[in-house]
Amino acid sequence: MEHFFTCPYCWQQISMVLDPSEEVSDYIEDCEVCCRPIEIFFRFEEGELVSFEARRVEGI
Numbered sequence: 001m002e003h004f005f006t007c008p009y010c011w012q013q014i015s016m017v018l019d020p021s022e023e024v025s026d027y028i029e030d031c032e033v034c035c036r037p038i039e040i041f042f043r044f045e046e047g048e049l050v051s052f053e054a055r056r057v058e059g060i
Contacts, residue, residue: 001017001019001020001049002015003015003017003018003042003049003052005052006054007031007034007036007038007054008054008055009036009038009056010031010033010034010036012031012033012034014031016029016040018042018049020044020047020048020049022044023043023045024044025040025042025043026039026040027039028057036056036057037057038055039054039055040054
């Protein structure tokens with residue numbers, strides 16, 4: 001599933017593919033525009049995205 005969100009650093013819109021078979025996921029991925037680390041958290045319930053957050057990684 002493709003999901004669009006805004007980078008918390010450079011404010012550019014980014015898209016990423018989320019796997020609905022992973023009910024809960026939390027990891028760090030670099031922004032494809034500014035290359036800064038973003039903590040990505042998402043949660044699916046019954047194949048539907050119910051929560052998504054893209055946060056700055058503090059202290060890096």
